[in-house]
Amino acid sequence: MTTPTPRHEGRTALVTGGSRGIGRAVSRRLAREGALVAVHYGHDETAAERTVKEIEADGGRAFPVHAELGVPGDADTLWAAFDRALAERGAEPGVDILVNNAGITVPRRIDAVTEADYDRVFAINTKAPFFIVQRGLNRLRDGGRIVNISSVVTRMAYPHLVSYAMTKAALDHLTLTLAQELGPRGITVNAVAPGYTETEINPTLAVPEIRRRYSEASVFGRLGDPADIADAVSFLASDDARWVTGQWLDASGGAHLGV
Template sequence: MGTQRLEGKIALVTGGSRGIGRAVVERLAQDGAVVALTYASNESAAHDVVERVRKDGGRAFALHAQLGRRGDAAALWSAFDAQIPQHAPGRSVDIIVNNAGIGRSANLTSLTEDGFDEVFAVNVRAPFFIVQEGLKRLRDAGRIINISSGAAHLAMPEAIAYGATKSALDNFTLNLAKELGARAITANSVAPGIIDTDVNAGWLRGNPEAEAHAASLAALGRVGQPEDVADIVAFLASDDARWVTGKVIDATGGSGL
């Protein structure tokens, strides 16, 4: 295990069964937190994460949560309340990581109303109400970390709705920082660039030209890995980041410089 600087802390990570979310779960558990991770459909992947964490000496448990529907936040927290006594005393939480999200590869003329509503429901509405419902459980000096995207600050017409959701999430972060500062709760966004995850596997992995192009976009000259993002989240979750709030932390490896 790691430095245990999150010993005694309880974290909730949405979308924690794969990719960036999985790396965040593993890193927070390595640092000593009890981690509740949510999954939408891939139960086996979620339980694989839990088993890996436990094998490494950490503590984690999985919650099924279908986000993007009315009442999703209340259902998630009810499931959390039911399970947390088995893993840690009380029904409190110290760290909320809003990682779950979906993309829509559609431009202005092709995006449907249903597609628009779905991407905003999962990427914006769900984090909003997860935090709203979670505030009664979030301890003072807690942490809210929203996983945004470098796309929030770039013109990407082929993913116009996705970029808009991440811009909205960053504004949500800003307002949370102001609203909750009196309780010493910090709120920050982490904005990754191209990361080697299952979401990007179809066009990135096994395609040397695509990988070379993606690497060329970053000043650091490589494609990002989930652990690159998870380490930043771990910093923001720790007491070392107690004086950082209301910020969007660039995690693109210097893309677009």
């Protein structure tokens, strides 16, 4: 019996914030399915190198790409580093899968958010992916995939994360616009919206009562695992999802259904 070809074989992927949490899980999943993965990181080089080594230990291919997001020229810096790394490896220029995952939170109510907080969270979560896509249009191959990591907080009132939710809501609209703009090139654009997920971005999970409450929000009675999100991203990045675009996929484990 012939062994099926991995669904992302021969493709090149770029995952922003790809060294930790959901990004790490996405990087590993895409690589396991055959993609050459650029693992982007902003500050934690050790984590990026670790993720690359994990991918290689599993028989996959990956390389780290460094660029601080949320600063002037971040998208140009990222793509220059990406282009350079591909050239060094003798790989074909261009990208097939772009996952806009990098993001930060500002866990404060509206009366406590400073202008500096607001500017930083929008610079990283909204401005950076906008210009990463804009600067990457000439690199993104026809038939490619863009997956934006959103959040279920865009569909509910969540006072403690008001500015974060606003950034993700803007990303949701960008998803719709890009899907329409890039459709003629056969490029699909979708958003995946995690709920309460076991990652470092949410330090409150260390508080037992909060952890219990977040777990009970899901119909499955547990927190999401980064791999749960990575599997959804891998599907949307595959040819199986070729007829799916402009969509917002709830990957929250049914958090707050009926509430």
